[in-house]
Amino acid sequence: xxLRQLSLLVCIQTARxxxxxRPLAERRELFGAAVASVVAPRPAAAAAAAxxxxxxxxxxxxxxxxxxxxxxxxxxxxxSRAGSxxxxxxxxDPKLKLSACDVRDPASLRAAVGxxxxxxxxxxxxxxxxxxxxxxxxxxxxxADACVKGAVPRYVVISSTAVTxxxxxxxxxxxxYGHIMGEKKLGEDGVYxxxxxxxxxxYTIIRPGGLEEPKENVIQGPAALxxxxxxxxxxxxxxxxxxxxxxxxxxLGDSSRLRDASxxxxxxKGAQPCEGRFKRFxxxxxxxxxxxxxxxxxxxxxxxxxxxxxxA
Numbered sequence: 001x002x003l004r005q006l007s008l009l010v011c012i013q014t015a016r017x018x019x020x021x022r023p024l025a026e027r028r029e030l031f032g033a034a035v036a037s038v039v040a041p042r043p044a045a046a047a048a049a050a051x052x053x054x055x056x057x058x059x060x061x062x063x064x065x066x067x068x069x070x071x072x073x074x075x076x077x078x079x080s081r082a083g084s085x086x087x088x089x090x091x092x093d094p095k096l097k098l099s100a101c102d103v104r105d106p107a108s109l110r111a112a113v114g115x116x117x118x119x120x121x122x123x124x125x126x127x128x129x130x131x132x133x134x135x136x137x138x139x140x141x142x143x144a145d146a147c148v149k150g151a152v153p154r155y156v157v158i159s160s161t162a163v164t165x166x167x168x169x170x171x172x173x174x175x176x177y178g179h180i181m182g183e184k185k186l187g188e189d190g191v192y193x194x195x196x197x198x199x200x201x202x203y204t205i206i207r208p209g210g211l212e213e214p215k216e217n218v219i220q221g222p223a224a225l226x227x228x229x230x231x232x233x234x235x236x237x238x239x240x241x242x243x244x245x246x247x248x249x250x251x252l253g254d255s256s257r258l259r260d261a262s263x264x265x266x267x268x269k270g271a272q273p274c275e276g277r278f279k280r281f282x283x284x285x286x287x288x289x290x291x292x293x294x295x296x297x298x299x300x301x302x303x304x305x306x307x308x309x310x311x312a
Contacts, residue, residue: 056123103139141190235266
């Protein structure tokens with residue numbers, strides 16, 4: 001979903017029961033696309049003492065998640081197959097721990113996430129790092145099982161929009177590689193099953209829109225974002241803003257906010273229907289689209305899965 005022409009077609013979702021749409025506030029000052037660019041430390045929603053573990057930390061999104069943790073002063077475990085330092089990250093940072101972890105090895109996962117305050121799953125199938133079936137499906141579920149068994153308070157999965165809309169152009173275009181969209185949907189289903197009945201652990205699934213880069217691989221901040229549920233609307237978002245949201249969600253820990261919830265994330269300015277039949281929701285004031293000047297405000301309108309209606 002990196003191609004600009006087609007990323008706009010990638011689907012995103014919108015839910016009922018959310019706050020009323022508000023005008024887009026002035027964008028934050030733009031930051032450089034490089035992970036190593038100079039940024040001011042940003043406070044997290046709840047900076048727990050236990051580290052945040054980032055699975056897939058050597059990837060483009062995972063490395064940004066690690067950087068976002070460190071910028072907030074949060075302890076972080078960077079987990080990758082090689083156990084190497086993420087690109088652009090200072091390996092000498094005392095809050096950074098590097099560990100080897102292969103999502104295809106359940107024992108490796110259990111050891112890697114043990115004692116974590118939250119886990120961010122930012123890995124995805126690639127020709128070099130495992131198939132979509134192994135990484136986006138089985139790996140996601142294995143990590144979920146490890147979090148539940150290890151009583152990790154929060155498991156944040158970076159998935160994709162359109163996983164529930166197999167007839168959408170976003171799904172069809174992206175699914176060409178290893179049926180990755182279908183595998184992501186199966187991975188999500190496995191997460192729901194793993195956390196069913198859990199009282200000590202919660203999941204949060206983020207479904208980002210098309211990841212436009214490098215043109216807009218910058219942090220625009222919460223005021224530029226729209227959050228919704230229901231697989232109705234679509235748009236784009238940068239990896240840097242995605243990483244910011246993932247870390248803020250992970251930092252919630254055992255908070256009731258975003259507990260057992262899936263939501264879609266994209267820029268308000270590019271919102272469009274996931275499928276043509278959903279165009280009416282763009283102008284429907286009764287169809288909620290959540291905005292906020294802070295991450296707390298952005299998350300406030302998100303409901304737990306099962307508590308909102310999903311358009312057929």
